[in-house]
Amino acid sequence: RIRTAILQVLINIIDFNMDIQTAVKQPRIHHENNLLSIETGFPQSSLDYLYSQYHQHVLWPEQNLFFGGTHTLSKQGDDFTGVGDARRDGVFKLVD
Numbered sequence: 358r359i360r361t362a363i364l365q366v367l368i369n370i371i372d373f374n375m376d377i378q379t380a381v382k383q384p385r386i387h388h389e390n391n392l393l394s395i396e397t398g399f400p401q402s403s404l405d406y407l408y409s410q411y412h413q414h415v416l417w418p419e420q421n422l423f424f425g426g427t428h429t430l431s432k433q434g435d436d437f438t439g440v441g442d443a444r445r446d447g448v449f450k451l452v453d
Contacts, residue, residue, distance in 0.1 A: 363427055
C-alpha cells in the first residue's frame with residue numbers, strides 16, 4: 358500500500374499543483390484483491406462513481422495508517438519544507 362500512497366501524493370503535487378502539506382493530507386484509495394478501500398474525505402459524487410465501478414468496496418470512517426504514511430520533504434532553492442503524515446504520527450522539524 359505504501360507505493361499507492363506515495364504515488365497519490367506525487368500525483369497531488371505534480372498533476373494537481375498542491376503544496377506538500379495539502380497533498381499529504383488528501384484522502385487516499387487502494388485497490389487490492391478486487392477490493393477498493395476508500396478513505397473518508399472524497400466528494401459524494403466521486404464516491405458514487407467509485408461505488409458504481411467497484412462493487413466490492415469499503416469506506417473507512419477516518420484517515421488511517423492502512424493507507425500508508427508519506428512523510429514528505431521539498432527543497433526550493435536553499436529552503437527546505439516538509440510535512441509528517443498524521444496517519445503515522447509524523448512530524449517535520451528543520452534543524453540548523
